[in-house]
Amino acid sequence: xxxxxxxxxxxxxxxxxxxxxxxxxxxxxxxxxxxxxxxxxxxxxxxxxxxxxxxxxxxxxxxxxxxxxxxxxxxxxxxxxxxxxxxxxxxxxxxxxxxxxxxxxxxxxxxxxxxxxxxxxxxxxxxxxxxxxxxxxxxxxxxxxxxxxxxxxxxxxxxxxxxxxxxxxxxxxxxxxxxxxxxxxxxxxxxxxxxxxxxxxxxxxxxxxxxxxxxxxxxxxxxxxxxxxxxxxxxxxxxxxxxxxxxxxxxxxxxxxxxxxxxxxxxxxxxxxxxxxxxxxxxxxxxxxxxxxxxxxxxxxxxxxxxxxxxxxxxxxxxxxxxxxxxxxxxxxxxxxxxxxxxxxxxxxxxxxxxxxxxxxxxxxxxxxxxxxxxxxxxxxxxxxxxxxxxxxxxxxxxxxxxxxxxxxxxxxxxxxxxxxxxxxxxxxxxxxxxxxxxxxxxxxxxxxxxxxxxxxxxxxxxxxxxxxxxxxxxxxxxxxxxxxxxxxxxxxxxxxxxxxxxxxxxxxxxxxxxxxxxxxxxxxxxxxxxxxxxxxxxxxxxxxxxxxxxxxxxxxxxxxxxxxxxxxxxxxxxxxxxxxxxxxxxxxxxxxxxxxxxxxxxxxxxxxxxxxxxxxxxxxxxxxxxxxxxxxxxxxxxxxxxxxxxxxxxxxxxxxxxxxxxxxxxxxxxxxxxxxxxxxxxxxxxxxxxxxxxxxxxxxxxxxxxxxxxxxxxxxxxxxxxxxxxxxxxxxxxxxxxxxxxxxxxxxxxxxxxxxxxxxxxxxxxxxxxxxxxxxxxxxxxxxxxxxxxxxxxxxxxxxxxxxxxxxxxxx
RNA sequence: GCCGAUGUGGUGGAAUUGGUAGACACGACGGACUCAAAAUCCGUUGGGAUUUCCCGUGAGGGUUCGAGUCCCUCCAUCGGCACCA
Numbered sequence: 001x002x003x004x005x006x007x008x009x010x011x012x013x014x015x016x017x018x019x020x021x022x023x024x025x026x027x028x029x030x031x032x033x034x035x036x037x038x039x040x041x042x043x044x045x046x047x048x049x050x051x052x053x054x055x056x057x058x059x060x061x062x063x064x065x066x067x068x069x070x071x072x073x074x075x076x077x078x079x080x081x082x083x084x085x086x087x088x089x090x091x092x093x094x095x096x097x098x099x100x101x102x103x104x105x106x107x108x109x110x111x112x113x114x115x116x117x118x119x120x121x122x123x124x125x126x127x128x129x130x131x132x133x134x135x136x137x138x139x140x141x142x143x144x145x146x147x148x149x150x151x152x153x154x155x156x157x158x159x160x161x162x163x164x165x166x167x168x169x170x171x172x173x174x175x176x177x178x179x180x181x182x183x184x185x186x187x188x189x190x191x192x193x194x195x196x197x198x199x200x201x202x203x204x205x206x207x208x209x210x211x212x213x214x215x216x217x218x219x220x221x222x223x224x225x226x227x228x229x230x231x232x233x234x235x236x237x238x239x240x241x242x243x244x245x246x247x248x249x250x251x252x253x254x255x256x257x258x259x260x261x262x263x264x265x266x267x268x269x270x271x272x273x274x275x276x277x278x279x280x281x282x283x284x285x286x287x288x289x290x291x292x293x294x295x296x297x298x299x300x301x302x303x304x305x306x307x308x309x310x311x312x313x314x315x316x317x318x319x320x321x322x323x324x325x326x327x328x329x330x331x332x333x334x335x336x337x338x339x340x341x342x343x344x345x346x347x348x349x350x351x352x353x354x355x356x357x358x359x360x361x362x363x364x365x366x367x368x369x370x371x372x373x374x375x376x377x378x379x380x381x382x383x384x385x386x387x388x389x390x391x392x393x394x395x396x397x398x399x400x401x402x403x404x405x406x407x408x409x410x411x412x413x414x415x416x417x418x419x420x421x422x423x424x425x426x427x428x429x430x431x432x433x434x435x436x437x438x439x440x441x442x443x444x445x446x447x448x449x450x451x452x453x454x455x456x457x458x459x460x461x462x463x464x465x466x467x468x469x470x471x472x473x474x475x476x477x478x479x480x481x482x483x484x485x486x487x488x489x490x491x492x493x494x495x496x497x498x499x500x501x502x503x504x505x506x507x508x509x510x511x512x513x514x515x516x517x518x519x520x521x522x523x524x525x526x527x528x529x530x531x532x533x534x535x536x537x538x539x540x541x542x543x544x545x546x547x548x549x550x551x552x553x554x555x556x557x558x559x560x561x562x563x564x565x566x567x568x569x570x571x572x573x574x575x576x577x578x579x580x581x582x583x584x585x586x587x588x589x590x591x592x593x594x595x596x597x598x599x600x601x602x603x604x605x606x607x608x609x610x611x612x613x614x615x616x617x618x619x620x621x622x623x624x625x626x627x628x629x630x631x632x633x634x635x636x637x638x639x640x641x642x643x644x645x646x647x648x649x650x651x652x653x654x655x656x657x658x659x660x661x662x663x664x665x666x667x668x669x670x671x672x673x674x675x676x677x678x679x680x681x682x683x684x685x686x687x688x689x690x691x692x693x694x695x696x697x698x699x700x701x702x703x704x705x706x707x708x709x710x711x712x713x714x715x716x717x718x719x720x721x722x723x724x725x726x727x728x729x730x731x732x733x734x735x736x737x738x739x740x741x742x743x744x745x746x747x748x749x750x751x752x753x754x755x756x757x758x759x760x761x762x763x764x765x766x767x768x769x770x771x772x773x774x775x776x777x778x779x780x781x782x783x784x785x786x787x788x789x790x791x792x793x794x795x796x797x798x799x800x801x802x803x804x805x806x807x808x809x810x811x812x813x
Numbered sequence: 814g815c816c817g818a819u820g821u822g823g824u825g826g827a828a829u830u831g832g833u834a835g836a837c838a839c840g841a842c843g844g845a846c847u848c849a850a851a852a853u854c855c856g857u858u859g860g861g862a863u864u865u866c867c868c869g870u871g872a873g874g875g876u877u878c879g880a881g882u883c884c885c886u887c888c889a890u891c892g893g894c895a896c897c898a
Contacts, residue, residue, distance in 0.1 A: 213818090625840070686828095
């Protein structure tokens with residue numbers, strides 16, 4: 001009996017295909033599981049990361065099917081995006097052709113892995129039906145104030161007349177023509193994700209049990225909530241006059257209201273409106289102006305690497321409590337994006353302010369003292385207030401509250417929450433994306449396309465050259481009429497960030513959209529299937545994708561499309577696949593091609609190895625020899641089925657010998673472990689090890705019934721991992737009757753005799769063989785005999801019995 | 814710098830959550846089969862002593878009858894954030 005994976009795998013894949021074996025049921029009275037692996041970008045070929053991702057998801061889907069659940073296990077394609085355009089430039093292929101051909105190839109690859117995906121729910125995000133609904137969502141968001149336009153800074157290549165993504169900028173130059181890029185302001189569309197910042201943060205408590213802690217921490221830091229005081233700095237009378245009375249002050253934000261008496265200067269971002277006003281109206285001397293212009297020309301993210309720098313701009317503000325005059329500086333470390341783009345500076349209690357004050361010899365005034373020990377500046381921890389008027393003597397925490405209260409009473413400030421999270425810019429000046437469905441009309445301004453005109457589709461007759469935006473240069477595509485007034489108008493040529501598509505695909509799968517075309521997904525389906533019970537994917541999506549998808553879910557809920565607060569109840573982040581210690585990548589030349597692996601050993605070996613080599617969250621080090629080991633195990637499993645008999649009911653044999661008893665015990669331990677692994681721990685490696693142990697023990701005995709029972713259970717337990725061979729064996733021997741829930745025979749797990757360790761002062765000295773749950777006094781007696789040579793003549797202080805595990809005898813001397 | 818994770822044989826990794834460290838697998842070594850090789854099967858395999866002893870889970874300390882597991886300090890590696898006021 002020769003194991004021939006190629007033949008078996010082909011047979012079963014065809015069987016599943018013909019029988020539509022993996023379609024979810026429409027019967028909503030059944031218990032459900034929605035198992036989702038992150039969908040792939042159709043780059044051309046699958047890689048080992050995909051194999052790992054989908055092997056994990058498939059194992060869960062198949063397990064729950066065996067347990068009688070209605071399982072939704074879909075796959076799709078994240079098919080818009082830049083690589084398609086790069087391929088178009090390089091190989092003169094149309095992005096659409098390239099993309100859909102890749103999808104066809106990769107679909108075959110996934111099928112050859114024996115993955116149990118639904119066929120009816122598959123789609124690509126570049127399908128116009130998908131775009132149609134996405135455009136509707138975007139319009140509804142606009143109507144609700146969740147989408148708006150503002151100027152954005154982009155990387156611009158003057159030679160190619162195109163916007164470049166950050167990764168296309170190589171050392172400040174264009175990746176294609178090598179000319180220097182510049183920063184250019186142009187309008188872009190933004191989604192107001194910050195309106196949901198609070199909810200995104202608060203709802204993480206719903207995810208605490210189901211998501212890895214580190215992902216939650218990363219999102220928490222990314223959202224970056226801080227509570228503090230926002231107040232207004234009033235400009236001095238002379239300064240107001242200097243600014244032609246166009247400004248009378250500006251807002252600042254601080255989390256350290258307790259240090260307010262320590263303010264010795266204030267600093268504005270180089271892009272602050274007052275600064276820009278002063279530049280435009282020649283209110284600065286030439287040197288100051290040049291210094292600021294230079295600061296502005298440096299990207300905010302590059303400024304972080306620079307030394308602190310600033311310049312006094314000749315105006316002053318009044319301290320709100322002491323009424324002292326405070327000089328106003330422009331400083332390169334103040335971010336225009338955060339808070340109000342201006343800060344109060346307390347050099348004694350803030351590292352940045354301290355460094356800056358030292359450089360420019362600004363006064364340093366300490367107002368907090370440590371509760372104990374000496375004051376060393378800058379002192380940034382909480383402490384006791386000094387030199388702080390009526391607040392002197394208070395502790396920092398108490399003082400913060402009191403000072404905020406005082407500002408609120410005086411009506412000059414209020415408690416405020418600020419977030420690091422920025423609104424989400426979704427504009428891309430590219431061809432291969434979902435068109436943003438807006439129209440520019442000379443009379444009406446920005447107007448959304450009418451819903452009945454959706455989808456706005458891409459023109460096919462374009463040539464992708466890498467220079468300019470093909471939608472912009474297309475002869476006719478842009479031309480349209482205003483949906484509101486009917487005048488000639490132009491279409492928006494920006495397309496959407498591909499993260500928009502991946503933010504709601506989990507909803508699209510819930511409905512058989514080939515049948516129901518008038519909705520993005522049916523509400524009854526959404527209520528039944530959502531949330532996703534198990535979401536599996538790479539840790540690299542910990543922040544952006546997962547945050548956007550969480551936001552989109554909440555937005556769709558508030559727009560009336562969805563019912564859930566959170567899209568993914570449980571999240572499993574799989575580790576990377578490494579070879580020779582580093583991530584598999586083409587550039588490093590350390591890849592292993594899944595197709596070749598399947599060709600050589602079969603899909604079951606690939607799946608078995610990948611789940612056996614490491615627990616899912618950990619990195620997986622590739623090992624060709626260990627792959628062969630996995631193959632050997634499957635060979636043994638296959639050939640040894642000859643030792644079984646054919647039956648359609650599980651044998652329930654009574655073991656006669658110790659070895660038979662042990663073999664049966666290992667089998668049932670494996671069955672017991674399966675439940676825990678598939679539903680809770682996902683430690684497939686330990687389940688496989690347990691199955692190997694069981695088979696090893698079975699091979700030591702010669703009892704057909706026990707052997708057959710073992711196979712009945714082992715093939716059941718391993719089917720989610722190695723479905724082809726398991727189905728083949730189950731078909732040969734059991735007419736597949738062994739699939740489904742199997743009751744655990746508790747008696748098989750019980751031992752007639754157990755081994756207990758005898759330790760003396762915690763050191764193992766002997767083993768004893770006793771009946772389970774033996775009387776404590778008896779155990780101690782036996783243990784003392786076994787360890788006699790260690791305790792004779794010594795004083796026994798204590799005897800500790802851990803039931804069925806060990807006896808510890810504590811002696812003195 | 815801040816936050817988080819991880820450190821166990823030659824290697825990947827187990828350890829029922831405080832109770833016999835190293836399951837399972839890879840590799841290595843030895844053997845069987847064979848004219849021979851491959852495949853397969855069977856042993857041995859943490860280190861050191863050589864008779865049943867000592868050492869050992871990144872290092873050091875602590876709690877405990879007992880620590881890979883809990884606490885403290887330190888070291889290393891990886892990941893995230895990085896002037897967020």
